[in-house]
Amino acid sequence: MSKNKISKNWLSERKRDFYFNQSKIQGYRSRAAYKLIEMNDKFKFIKKDTCLLDLGSCPGGWSQVAAKLITKGEILATDIKNMEKLNKVTFIRGDMNDKEFCEKIYKYFNKKVDVIISDMAANTTGNKDLDVYRTGELCLNSMDLSKKILKRDGVFLTKVFMGSVFEEVHEKAKKYFNKVIKYKPLASKSSSKEIYFFCKGLLNI
Numbered sequence: 001m002s003k004n005k006i007s008k009n010w011l012s013e014r015k016r017d018f019y020f021n022q023s024k025i026q027g028y029r030s031r032a033a034y035k036l037i038e039m040n041d042k043f044k045f046i047k048k049d050t051c052l053l054d055l056g057s058c059p060g061g062w063s064q065v066a067a068k069l070i071t072k073g074e075i076l077a078t079d080i081k082n083m084e085k086l087n088k089v090t091f092i093r094g095d096m097n098d099k100e101f102c103e104k105i106y107k108y109f110n111k112k113v114d115v116i117i118s119d120m121a122a123n124t125t126g127n128k129d130l131d132v133y134r135t136g137e138l139c140l141n142s143m144d145l146s147k148k149i150l151k152r153d154g155v156f157l158t159k160v161f162m163g164s165v166f167e168e169v170h171e172k173a174k175k176y177f178n179k180v181i182k183y184k185p186l187a188s189k190s191s192s193k194e195i196y197f198f199c200k201g202l203l204n205i
C-alpha cells in the first residue's frame with residue numbers, strides 16, 4: 001500500500017475512533033486517558049491523597065486523569081520527551097534506561113509512594129520485535145524502581161506488549177508482587193499488542 005493511502009486510512013480510522021473524539025470533547029491530551037479511567041474504575045487505586053509517579057507521561061492524558069482525582073496528594077510525571085505544563089503535576093524529563101535518572105526520581109520523593117503508573121512505549125525503530133523488547137526493558141526497569149520506592153501495599157500499573165519479553169515481565173511481576181492481574185482496557189485497540197499488568201503488594205524478596 002502506498003504511504004498516501006496508509007495515512008488516509010489512518011486519518012479516517014482516527015475520525016471514527018470514539019475515544020479519540022471523546023478526548024477532544026473532554027479536553028484530554030490523549031485517548032490513553034480513557035484506559036486509566038477504566039482501570040481505576042475497576043481497581044480503585046487512585047485516591048484523593050495518593051502520592052503517584054507517572055512514567056512515560058507525555059503528552060499528559062494519564063497525568064490529567066490523576067490530577068482530577070488527587071486533591072491532597074502529589075504527582076510526579078516523567079518522560080524522555082518534554083511535557084507541556086499541567087496544573088498540580090511536577091514534571092522531570094529523563095530516560096528510564098538511565099540509572100542516574102532513576103536515582104533522581106528516588107531522591108525527588110525522599111519517601112515511599114503509593115502508586116506508580118507506566119504507559120511507556122519505546123520509540124519505534126521500524127523493527128516491531130525490537131520495539132516490543134525495548135518497551136519490555138523499560139517495564140523491567142520501572143519494576144526495579146517500584147521495588148525501591150513503592151510502599152509495601154502500593155500499586156504498580158504497567159503497559160507491556162505481547163511478544164518475546166512478555167513472559168519475562170510477567171515472571172518478574174509475580175516474583176515482586178503479591179497480586180498480578182492482566183487487563184486489556186476497552187480503550188486499548190484490539191489490533192494493539194498492548195496489555196496492562198495491575199500489580200499490588202510488594203513481596204519480601
Ligand SMILES: C[S@@+](CC[C@H](N)C(=O)[O-])C[C@H]1O[C@@H](n2cnc3c(N)ncnc32)[C@H](O)[C@@H]1O
Nearest residue numbers: 030032056058059060061062080096119120121
Ligand atoms: C503511549 S505514550 C504515553 C501516553 C501517556 N500515558 C498519556 O496518557 O498521554 C508513551 C511515552 O513513553 C515515553 N518513553 C519512551 N521511551 C522512554 C524512556 N526511555 N524513558 C522515559 N519515557 C519514555 C515516550 O516518550 C512517550 O511519551
